[in-house]
Amino acid sequence: MASPAERADRPASPAVPAPLLVVGSVLCVQTGQALGKGLFGTVGGPLGVVALRLGLAGLVLLALRRPRLPTDRRSLLLILAFGTAIAGMNLSYLAMAQLPFGVAMTIQLSGPLAVSLLASRRWTDAAWGLLAVGGTALFALPGTGGQPLSPVGVGWAVASALSMGAYLLLSRRTGTTLDGGGPLALAVCWAAVLSLPFGLAQSGTRLAEPPVLLAGLGVALLSAALPYSLELAALRRLPARVVGVLQSLEPVAAGGAGLVLLGERLTAVQWLAISCITLASAGTVLGHWAGGVGRDGPGAGR
Numbered sequence: 001m002a003s004p005a006e007r008a009d010r011p012a013s014p015a016v017p018a019p020l021l022v023v024g025s026v027l028c029v030q031t032g033q034a035l036g037k038g039l040f041g042t043v044g045g046p047l048g049v050v051a052l053r054l055g056l057a058g059l060v061l062l063a064l065r066r067p068r069l070p071t072d073r074r075s076l077l078l079i080l081a082f083g084t085a086i087a088g089m090n091l092s093y094l095a096m097a098q099l100p101f102g103v104a105m106t107i108q109l110s111g112p113l114a115v116s117l118l119a120s121r122r123w124t125d126a127a128w129g130l131l132a133v134g135g136t137a138l139f140a141l142p143g144t145g146g147q148p149l150s151p152v153g154v155g156w157a158v159a160s161a162l163s164m165g166a167y168l169l170l171s172r173r174t175g176t177t178l179d180g181g182g183p184l185a186l187a188v189c190w191a192a193v194l195s196l197p198f199g200l201a202q203s204g205t206r207l208a209e210p211p212v213l214l215a216g217l218g219v220a221l222l223s224a225a226l227p228y229s230l231e232l233a234a235l236r237r238l239p240a241r242v243v244g245v246l247q248s249l250e251p252v253a254a255g256g257a258g259l260v261l262l263g264e265r266l267t268a269v270q271w272l273a274i275s276c277i278t279l280a281s282a283g284t285v286l287g288h289w290a291g292g293v294g295r296d297g298p299g300a301g302r
Contacts, residue, residue, distance in 0.1 A: 021234035022246040025227035030105065030253035032223025034261040037096045039215055044203040046093035051192070051199020052207060052216030054090065057224035058189035060217075067182025079183050082170040083190030086228075088163025090195060091156050098153030101262055102270070105254035106136050107157035109247060111165030116244030125241060128284045132248040135276025138269055168244055171228075172235040184232050188224065245284040248277045 036049045043049050070076045095104040113136065117129040174183050199207060206212055235243055252274050258264035 018234045018237040019242075019246060021230045022238070022243055023249060025230035025234070026247060026249045026253050028230070029223045029227040030250060030257045031261070032219050032221070032227075033092070033096075033105070034101055034254070034257035035215075036093065036219045036223060037101055038261060039212075039219065040097060042206075042215070043212060044206050046097045047195070047198045047201070048203030048207055049199075049216070049219065050090045050093050051196050051203070052212070053220050053224055054087070054188060054192035054195050055199075056213070056217050056220035057228075058185065058192040060220065060225045061181070061185035061188050061229075065181045065185040067180075067185045069186070070178075070183075075178060075183070078170070078174060078178070079186050080190055082167070082174050082183070083187035084194065085163050085167040085170050086187055087191035087194040089160055089167055090191070091163065092160040095153045095157035095160060098150040099157065100264055101258040102251060102254045102264060103149065104153065104157050106251045107154065108160045108164055109136055109250050110158075111161035111163065112168045112244035112247045114161075114244075115165045115168050116241040119239070119241035119244075125245075125284070128280045129241075129245055131283075132245050132277055132280035135273040135280065136248065136251060138273035138276065168235075168240055168247075171232055172240045172243075175232045175236045181229060181232065184228055188228065242284055246281050249281050251277060 032053075036053060039049050039052075040046055043052065070079060089108070092104055092108045095107070099107075110133075113129060113133055117126060117133070174187070207216075231243070238246075255264075255270065255274060
């Protein structure tokens with residue numbers, strides 16, 4: 001009989017549809033990131049929020065997973081690469097400081113969408129991916145005020161997008177070659193190590209204040225620890241291209257979170273973008289299931 005620790009490290013039960021794991025991850029991460037943007041003034045800047053997010057998420061995952069350090073060079077390099085990609089994704093917080101929340105998140109999404117298109121093997125996969133790209137482009141248009149986007153903010157968002165594409169591939173590689181959730185915990189800790197010096201330089205002792213730590217813990221759980229775990233479980237059962245298009249729902253979640261938590265309103269064009277993205281995601285999942293792919297557990301669909 002498996003021990004409780006062994007059972008905790010197993011992938012999520014196939015009774016939970018893998019696409020729902022991705023959708024849950026999307027909702028969690030966008031809510032958490034919107035809350036994180038709201039902390040910029042309290043913490044002293046986006047780098048402080050990143051340090052809190054990754055540092056506290058790493059501690060939570062270490063406590064839950066109690067991972068063992070890898071003993072072979074290949075596994076160690078994979079975990080370091082995975083963690084570096086996670087740190088790079090958090091450049092989105094620098095983008096958020098200069099761009100509307102929904103726009104920054106939409107540009108970041110171009111990374112996994114590119115993975116989805118490049119990995120497509122059927123014309124229908126490419127068609128759904130292109131529809132999602134079109135919707136994303138509409139969603140990223142400036143608001144009714146016609147204010148131009150900050151080039152620096154766009155640059156940070158693009159860097160985050162490249163990291164997110166690498167994260168998607170490395171997360172699947174990690175989930176299918178290494179057992180349990182321990183590698184994820186180690187990768188997040190490595191991302192925290194990379195980010196902490198910059199956060200301390202920007203925010204200093206404010207990171208240690210109890211109210212800031214409590215708020216940071218909520219952001220860490222919602223935007224890092226929980227969604228990363230859900231994505232890792234989903235990537236054991238879905239191809240990277242399907243997860244990439246499902247993650248096109250992130251502008252939908254970002255738009256809702258921006259409206260509710262940050263007071264950012266969407267234009268009619270942006271709602272049209274949401275419709276395109278939702279249709280692309282639904283079409284990809286339905287086509288995936290109709291083809292009988294990815295329903296037989298880890299590694300299916302490869």
